[in-house]
Amino acid sequence: MIGRSLKRLHWQLGIIAFAIAIASLLILQKSERSIRSSSAGKSYVKVAKVIDGDTVRLRDGRIVRYIGIDAPEVGKPFYKEAKVANSKLVFRKNVRLEFDVQKFDRHGRVLAYVYVGRGKEEVFVNAELVRLGYAKAYTVPPNVKYANLFVKLQREAMEKGRGLWRNKASGRGRYIANKRTLIFHRPTCPYARKIASPNRLFFNSPIEAMKAGYRPCRECNP
Ligand SMILES: [Zn+2]
Incomplete structure (x- = not known):
């Protein structure tokens, strides 16, 4: 009698444990899906917060510092404009990250080249901010993959007197x-x-x- 009810208890516990395992698996899958949407095998992550002109926080909690550029910090001229420009490009958008030699800086932030979809095209965010004059080219070796591109775009922004360079031409x-x-x-x-x-x-x-x-x-x- 006791043996049989014990067996039944084991059986019931087994079912409950199995149900919990399945449920947590489903929840995990769902949250993964909401963070990453994938197209053509590339991994995308949503930007949850724009910190300034060259730094964002992703929905998965990672802080990303854009490689090769430097936007004005809080309290410096043009800080707000640069932050707004960055927001317009990436806020609440799914972005793709590309890395260079160093994956993290000394503050533990992810160092990345960031891409965002615009229609059928992809915009290279780091480069776009320099091109529009919202950030300066700022090369920190060994992460130099696009250093020449950033310098070229900066020259263009300076010559056109865009953003940061608006009043500098004269x-x-x-x-x-x-x-x-x-x-x-x-x-x-x-x-x-x-x-x-x-x-x-x-x-x-x-x-x-x-x-x-x-x-x-x-x-x-x-
Ligand atoms: Zn000085």
Whole structure:
């Protein structure tokens, strides 16, 4: 008598465990599907939040820092415009990631080239932000796969006076560059005054300095 009811209990427990396993499998599958939609074997992930002009958070929780570009940070000129431009491209859209040599930066963010569908085409987000003048080309070796493309698009944005470069084409005054660090400054920047005279070089505009291979100081933002 006891033996038989024990057997029945085992049988019932077995059914319950099996049902739980099936249910959790279904839930897992469903959430996977809502995160990733796949077309032509490529994996897509939805962007849940745009943090700034070069960083987003994906629906699966990963933070992605775009490789090879640098958009203005909070409090810097053009921060908001760059963030809005990035939002227009990727917010709540499914994006595809491509990687370079390093998969993560020192903050644990995923380093990626990001692509988003637009009609039947795919837009290369990193490149588009540079092309429109919302971000600067910013190469950090060893992740250099598209460095030449970004520099070329930046030159185009500068020449057309787009976004960040809007008022720079007609910039006047003497910008001061450091031959040793290859950085240039506004004349009022405290770092500019510290440059030893043999290392000093003057430019009439930021564009002129950048064409000569110098990059803008991140402090005075010339
Ligand atoms: Zn400076």
